Amino acid sequence: MLEIIIDRKNYKSFINYAIETCDYISMVFIKDDDDKTKYILQDKYYMFSDYIISKTNIGFHPETNILLENCDLVEIKCNNTIKYIFYNAEDILRWNGEEYPGELCFYRGTDKWFTYISHEELSFIHNETEQDIIFFEKEKIKYLFG
Numbered sequence: 001m002l003e004i005i006i007d008r009k010n011y012k013s014f015i016n017y018a019i020e021t022c023d024y025i026s027m028v029f030i031k032d033d034d035d036k037t038k039y040i041l042q043d044k045y046y047m048f049s050d051y052i053i054s055k056t057n058i059g060f061h062p063e064t065n066i067l068l069e070n071c072d073l074v075e076i077k078c079n080n081t082i083k084y085i086f087y088n089a090e091d092i093l094r095w096n097g098e099e100y101p102g103e104l105c106f107y108r109g110t111d112k113w114f115t116y117i118s119h120e121e122l123s124f125i126h127n128e129t130e131q132d133i134i135f136f137e138k139e140k141i142k143y144l145f146g
Contacts, residue, residue: 027101
């Protein structure tokens with residue numbers, strides 16, 4: 001496992017690489033306290049809605065081990081269209097549950113590849129490949145073996 005640091009300069013190249021090499025993404029949408037049928041970030045949910053694979057109510061995130069209340073874990077198919085939704089965020093820190101959904105994860109097959117623990121602002125790569133390391137070095141994405 002690697003801990004990585006994604007800054008504003010390499011955020012878009014990281015997103016491109018992740019979407020090109022991964023099969024799907026998961027993120028957490030927090031339900032609206034006043035209307036449990038909607039999310040706090042309902043507009044963001046609609047942006048992804050055509051590409052949703054599954055939606056599961058959770059109280060505990062299976063990948064980041066974070067306790068959550070009143071949330072759904074939404075899995076979304078990777079494709080070029082959603083890449084542009086990610087481009088709207090300035091950097092990975094915006095995926096915090098307030099501006100964009102939180103607890104962002106990317107998967108290759110059924111294996112987690114990337115996890116972002118929003119409240120701690122920590123990013124991890126799991127099951128890294130030689131190709132991943134080459135990409136990180138080329139894009140100057142700092143990483144530490146954990």
